Amino acid sequence: MSLTTPVRGPLANATYRRLFGAQVIALVGTGLTTVALTLLAYDLAGGNAGAVVGIALALKMVVYVFGAPLITTLTARLPRRQLLVGLDVLRAGTVVAMPFVTEVWQVYVLIVLVNAGSAGFTPTFQATIPDVLTDEPTYTRALSLSRLAYELEGLLSPALAAVILGFMSYDGLFAANGFAFLASAALVLTTRLPARRPAPAADSWSKRLTFGIRRYLATPRLRGLLALNLAVAAASATVVVNTVIYVRDVFGRDAGDVAWALGTSGAGAMIVALALPRLLDRIRDRSVMLAGGGLLVAGLGVTALVDGFGALLAVWFVIGAGLSLVQTPAGRLVNRSGGLDERPALFAAQFSLSHAGWLITYPIAGVLGVTLGLAATAWLLAAIAALAVVAAALLWPARRDAGSAPGVRDRRDAGKADERALVLAQADPDEVRAADLRERGSEEQRDRAAGHVAVLP
Numbered sequence: 001m002s003l004t005t006p007v008r009g010p011l012a013n014a015t016y017r018r019l020f021g022a023q024v025i026a027l028v029g030t031g032l033t034t035v036a037l038t039l040l041a042y043d044l045a046g047g048n049a050g051a052v053v054g055i056a057l058a059l060k061m062v063v064y065v066f067g068a069p070l071i072t073t074l075t076a077r078l079p080r081r082q083l084l085v086g087l088d089v090l091r092a093g094t095v096v097a098m099p100f101v102t103e104v105w106q107v108y109v110l111i112v113l114v115n116a117g118s119a120g121f122t123p124t125f126q127a128t129i130p131d132v133l134t135d136e137p138t139y140t141r142a143l144s145l146s147r148l149a150y151e152l153e154g155l156l157s158p159a160l161a162a163v164i165l166g167f168m169s170y171d172g173l174f175a176a177n178g179f180a181f182l183a184s185a186a187l188v189l190t191t192r193l194p195a196r197r198p199a200p201a202a203d204s205w206s207k208r209l210t211f212g213i214r215r216y217l218a219t220p221r222l223r224g225l226l227a228l229n230l231a232v233a234a235a236s237a238t239v240v241v242n243t244v245i246y247v248r249d250v251f252g253r254d255a256g257d258v259a260w261a262l263g264t265s266g267a268g269a270m271i272v273a274l275a276l277p278r279l280l281d282r283i284r285d286r287s288v289m290l291a292g293g294g295l296l297v298a299g300l301g302v303t304a305l306v307d308g309f310g311a312l313l314a315v316w317f318v319i320g321a322g323l324s325l326v327q328t329p330a331g332r333l334v335n336r337s338g339g340l341d342e343r344p345a346l347f348a349a350q351f352s353l354s355h356a357g358w359l360i361t362y363p364i365a366g367v368l369g370v371t372l373g374l375a376a377t378a379w380l381l382a383a384i385a386a387l388a389v390v391a392a393a394l395l396w397p398a399r400r401d402a403g404s405a406p407g408v409r410d411r412r413d414a415g416k417a418d419e420r421a422l423v424l425a426q427a428d429p430d431e432v433r434a435a436d437l438r439e440r441g442s443e444e445q446r447d448r449a450a451g452h453v454a455v456l457p
Contacts, residue, residue, distance in 0.1 A: 010142035015132050018191040022184040029180025031157025036173035056111045063115040064355040071120035072348035073209045080193045088185035091117040096178035099171040123348040130335040131194040140277045147273040147328045151266040212345030219337045224396025231385040233357030235296040237365035251309045264313045268320025285329045292325025293389035300382035304375040
């Protein structure tokens, strides 16, 4: 006798369907604002528009790094639905106000506000999904859908912006983003979300503020993820910052080929994201993610040697695949590392620490690309990525590839516990024991159990 549970697609869950719709709509709106912000900066600063956009992006990263833990701590006791709706409304109001600014400093203030909203919204949203999709295979497929949404936004938003700009000024892009955030808020408002668990007890407000990062750094798999985040940042910075330089200056191609290059990286990421759920059913997350890190190192190394546009497309495809191999399973690691009451703080820590890597690698890719040259910069970023992958392998030993963070057990909701109790009552005792070893035992025990019984819900 074997116990199997069919894996339903995440979109079969009505709550997740609405949340995913809210995410996609907000992503598209954000992509439109990125284009509009560039045009607004040019109107306000002319030839200094590049500096304005650069400072705006730096402010965005600073708010993400420091704002996510702070906002998560301050809002820990607020109901999820009201919090998400309120943050969407804040973002809508902020982007709608952008066409009315007359000074560069006003742009910076609005950038801080809209990204503070995102720094609160995104970790809360990410921590809600595993409470909605409580079985890991379905949750993994949801992570793949999210990765596809991010990559498709990068491909489609510029094209949609071009269509809108054919009929109206860039002010219309800000209005479209405001509408997108309000539509996202409406979807969340009509969705019943799982109630929050009380925030972890702590002696002081400062301990609550740092709880997520302290727990994150105390967990081997998350320390490994932190190192891999740096490898991701090194590769992402190369693609985001220097694609236009390679395409226009090095190879003398036109602006349309910049979009092709960026699209090729996105295509690599999407193809891998589609294949990952099945791959992760067979191969451990650690092996998949370290392999992805290896692809990033190889891609960055070859970037220093690339001598033609076709070769660049191939390298960018490989880098996109590597990014997806590392980033897509990351939510599984965070989800396994704490209970329901701890996930928001852990997702906020992941959001914060992952963006900290970009604060380091964006300036390296941009400034050193100009002063040292593209090849030397690619070698340097490849070395950073290689050290990060080696550190990840050491910080996240294979024998610690399972289980919870120190002192943490997975908290299941009552419905899932009842479902499990029913299955256990009907199961053969030997199979139950094997399934329990798969779930709770050491790596060696889990390997022995793998051939004995199928997955138990």
